[in-house]
Amino acid sequence: xxxxxxxxxxxxxxxxxxxxxxxxxxxxxxxxxxxxxxxxxxxxxxxxxxxxxxxxxxxxxxxxxxxxxxxxxxxxxxxxxxxxxxxxxxxxxxxxxxxxxxxxxxxxxxxxxxxxxxxxxxxxxxxxxxxxxxxxxxxxxxxxxxxxxxxxxxxxxxxxxxxxxxxxxxxxxxxxxxxxxxxxxxxxxxxxxxxxxxxxxxxxxxxxxxxxxxxxxxxxxxxxxxxxxxxxxxxxxxxxxxxxxxxxxxxxxxxxxxxxxxxxxxxxxxxxxxxxxxxxxxxxxxxxxxxxxxxxxxxxxxxxxxxxxxxxxxxxxxxxxxxxxxxxxxxxxxxxxxxxxxxxxxxxxxxxxxxxxxxxxxxxxxxxxxxxxxxxxxxxxxxxxxxxxxxxxxxxxxxxxxxxxxxxxxxxxxxxxxxxxxxxxxxxxxxxxxxxxxxxxxxxxxxxxxxxxxxxxxxxxxxxxxxxxxxxxxxxxxxxxxxxxxxxxxxxxxxxxxxxxxxxxxxxxxxxxxxxxxxxxxxxxxxxxxxxxxxxxxxxxxxxxxxxxxxxxxxxxxxxxxxxxxxxxxxxxxxxxxxxxxxxxxxxxxxxxxxxx
Ligand SMILES: Nc1nc2c(c(=O)[nH]1)N[C@H]1C(S)=C(S)[C@@H](COP(=O)(O)OP(=O)(O)OC[C@H]3O[C@@H](n4cnc5c(N)ncnc54)[C@H](O)[C@@H]3O)O[C@H]1N2
Ligand code: MOO
Numbered sequence: 374x375x376x377x378x379x380x381x382x383x384x385x386x387x388x389x390x391x392x393x394x395x396x397x398x399x400x401x402x403x404x405x406x407x408x409x410x411x412x413x414x415x416x417x418x419x420x421x422x423x424x425x426x427x428x429x430x431x432x433x434x435x436x437x438x439x440x441x442x443x444x445x446x447x448x449x450x451x452x453x454x455x456x457x458x459x460x461x462x463x464x465x466x467x468x469x470x471x472x473x474x475x476x477x478x479x480x481x482x483x484x485x486x487x488x489x490x491x492x493x494x495x496x497x498x499x500x501x502x503x504x505x506x507x508x509x510x511x512x513x514x515x516x517x518x519x520x521x522x523x524x525x526x527x528x529x530x531x532x533x534x535x536x537x538x539x540x541x542x543x544x545x546x547x548x549x550x551x552x553x554x555x556x557x558x559x560x561x562x563x564x565x566x567x568x569x570x571x572x573x574x575x576x577x578x579x580x581x582x583x584x585x586x587x588x589x590x591x592x593x594x595x596x597x598x599x600x601x602x603x604x605x606x607x608x609x610x611x612x613x614x615x616x617x618x619x620x621x622x623x624x625x626x627x628x629x630x631x632x633x634x635x636x637x638x639x640x641x642x643x644x645x646x647x648x649x650x651x652x653x654x655x656x657x658x659x660x661x662x663x664x665x666x667x668x669x670x671x672x673x674x675x676x677x678x679x680x681x682x683x684x685x686x687x688x689x690x691x692x693x694x695x696x697x698x699x700x701x702x703x704x705x706x707x708x709x710x711x712x713x714x715x716x717x718x719x720x721x722x723x724x725x726x727x728x729x730x731x732x733x734x735x736x737x738x739x740x741x742x743x744x745x746x747x748x749x750x751x752x753x754x755x756x757x758x759x760x761x762x763x764x765x766x767x768x769x770x771x772x773x774x775x776x777x778x779x780x781x782x783x784x785x786x787x788x789x790x791x792x793x794x795x796x797x798x799x800x801x802x803x804x805x806x807x808x809x810x811x812x813x814x815x816x817x818x819x820x821x822x823x824x825x826x827x828x829x830x831x832x833x834x835x836x837x838x839x840x841x842x843x844x845x846x847x848x849x850x851x852x853x854x855x856x857x858x859x860x861x862x863x864x865x866x867x868x869x870x871x872x873x874x875x876x877x878x879x880x881x882x883x884x885x886x887x888x889x890x891x892x893x894x895x896x897x898x899x900x901x902x903x904x905x906x907x908x909x910x911x912x913x914x915x916x917x918x919x920x921x922x923x924x925x926x927x928x929x930x931x932x933x934x935x936x937x938x939x940x941x942x943x944x945x946x947x948x949x950x951x952x953x954x955x956x957x958x959x960x961x962x963x964x965x966x967x968x969x970x
Contacts, residue, residue: 376492376514377557379469384477384577386554388547389485389495391515393505396498398486401519401537408544409482413589413881414551415889417480419471421487428455468493478962479889481581482551496546498537501525517546552585554578573840575950576873576908583849583874586856589884590808592739598728601719603780604737605884610713612730615703619666621645624698626676627658628667631693636686643668658687667699674698706730716886718780738884741779744803744855745772746786748796748814748824749862754788767936768813768860768867775871775969779879781809796827804831804852808882811875814862817846824859832857840907840950843933844870856882863933869910869945872966892947892962895925901955903948912942915963925963943967 380387392398402418409416429436439446439457446457456474460466468488475483485493489508497508499520507525509515509532517533520526526534535542556575574582593607622628629637630653637658643649645664653659653670660682661667661674672695679690706712712730713723719735727735746769753763755770766788776783784807789799803810815824816836828834834850834857843866848859856878860870872890880888895915903909911927918924925946928938944963948955955961 374469374492376494379491379493380472381557382469382473383483384556384575385480385482386551386581387472387483387485387493388516388550389488389491389493389514390498391489391495391508391512392498392500393503395503396500396505397537398498401498401540401543402484402486404540405543405547408540409547410886412544412548413584413587413886413888414482414548415480417475417477417483419468419475419483419485419488421465428457477577478892481584482547494550496543499525500537516550519543519546548585551581554581573838573845573907576839576841579837579839579847579849580874580877583878584881586851587878587881590738590741590882593736594739595734595736598724598733598735601727601735601737602721602724604719604735604740605780606713606715606717606719606723607736607738607884608715609711610727610730610732610735612706612708612710612712613732614730615708616706616729617700617702617704620702621664621666621700622661622674622698623663623700624674624676625663626661626674626698627680627682627687627689628653628661628671628674629658629693630655630671631673631695631697632656633692636688639682639685639687641668672696672699714886716884718885718887740782741809741879741882742784742807743776743781743809743811743879744784744786744807745769745776745811745813746799746803747788748791748812749788750791752788752814767864768862771864771868771936771939772811772813772860772871775868775876776879778969779876780883781879791823793823793827796823797831800827800831800852800857804855804857807855809856809858809875809879810852811858811860811871813860813867816848816859816861828852828857828859834859841869841873842904842907842909843931844873844910847874849874861933864936865912865933865939868939869933872945872964872969873910876969890964892964893923894960895923895944895946895963897946897955897957897959897961898924898926899957901927901946901948901961903952903954905953906950908950909946909948909952910964911946911948912938913944913946913963914942915944915965923963925961 390398406416435446435448444459448455468491472483492514494514494516497515497518499507499518501522509518515532517535519535519537521537523534533546535546556578632655634656637656639660640653640657641649642660643665644662648666649659649668653668659668673693674697675689675693676698681688712726717723747766751763752766753759755765759765769785773783773785786799786803789795832850832852834848837847837849838845839847843863844861846861847870850857858875860867877888901911911931913925913927915923915925927946928941944965947962947964
């Protein structure tokens, strides 16, 4: 099978790691994965294994259920899922099928370990002491060699050469591989799939190219909890205490040692914030309030509603389960445990959690600084009277709103007049102050060339056509140390392009670990159409249906100038490239955006 056929369904780059056994593939991956994560990249790994490998242990329910005949065994927890399938095949497993099982919407790259002979781009690892020949001499798909002794390489080797021990350089290579990756062009679908369409970049490919150019900010500061709201945590929050600190009562009631006594003698009482001195004996009870530490000698609490106390004696309705209504010390978080990991965005719940641990001065990354401006002769500031044939500047304000929600410092450069000198002055000034510069308008064909000329003089900017709607044209590059995004002028296109491209870049820049858009499934309640070969982002209203399932409808007319559609919508309906129509009742992906508004 050719590489094109093998990878034709892949929406993210796939890189093989190829080496003879004993070279240290896994050892390298164990170092490379954390480094790629640190750079904000999410990676899936596919590994070849022996035909009878096990991920499970005899005695575990999932193991026994599979052995008992479950053809597919899916086990899930709040953290993790594992699907085990019985799929006996002759010879090697089908890599194309394995790749299709990966949730490609959540990763930037798939690394494949151990399918050495298959046609896919690979990084070759080589160690002289293993005593094996190089693979690249007969495999044209090897992209680079990481070896421990470059003197062993044939003199005519023109491939990039890396040290197998230099994880940073290997991570650089992988990032470059992602940035230059192009998905396999879909097979022609008919007259609409002309050569212009095929030259377009996909949404995923564009995101990968952009993210490969983003390095997270390093500057940190220590802030009070209220100041830290919306910031990104720069180091793990390690709990200095057990939460709860002491084993305590979850109810107002009576603390007892569980047993079958009919009646208990009340020997004292204890309130939250206090302790009961002494040991409670068998047949004794202590009156206890919610949150009060459990006295020594007891293990259970009976709620007050089930108790009848008279003359210093108490009786209870029903049996007492050992440990009932008791919260164990460290049950929520244990001392020394990681309560929040670096890269977490601090919202209300995180503020409360940090406060509950006494971590009142978290270390956070500084805010990204973002400069914005609008272009176009017809664009008029909303504070000014509207001139004939002009429109008010909407884009600077929708951008401002989304940037503020993302915790950025916004530098508003206003509307830049239509002259190259003004544009150069504005852009170079912006790039000196800001980490990111964003413009809207003037990136399609047929616009006054001064914007493009100014950009060409100041930095490296590419003009892309992306297979999506709205938001087809996009300019991306850098001016000095600042990243530059030239978003299309149409007001809906600005917001959609921002959500797909600028948002992940800013989240990664800000140090956030989870910058991937969150997509959820909803049932379409009306027919929807798209053009296959491009991703359609329709404005949608998602709500709970009568059956308790998430449903979604469009906001109606989808023109890319209809800004009121963004106000009505609470999500984008994402019709992927392969989709051309959706019937009512079919599931679609939606990207909620309430957090950006
Ligand atoms: N021959 C082609 N024409 C167009 C193409 C194309 O590929 N070939 N692409 C279309 C698409 S898609 C879009 S989107 C627009 C993008 O064009 P520009 O980025 O060059 O934007 P402008 O032409 O400057 O403006 C487009 C539209 O948006 C209005 N606008 C601009 N700035 C603002 C602002 N700050 N606030 C509110 N509205 C704004 C502007 O008046 C135009 O109506 O190009 C298509 N054409
Ligand atoms: O970017 Mo345009 O919005 O597709 O009209």
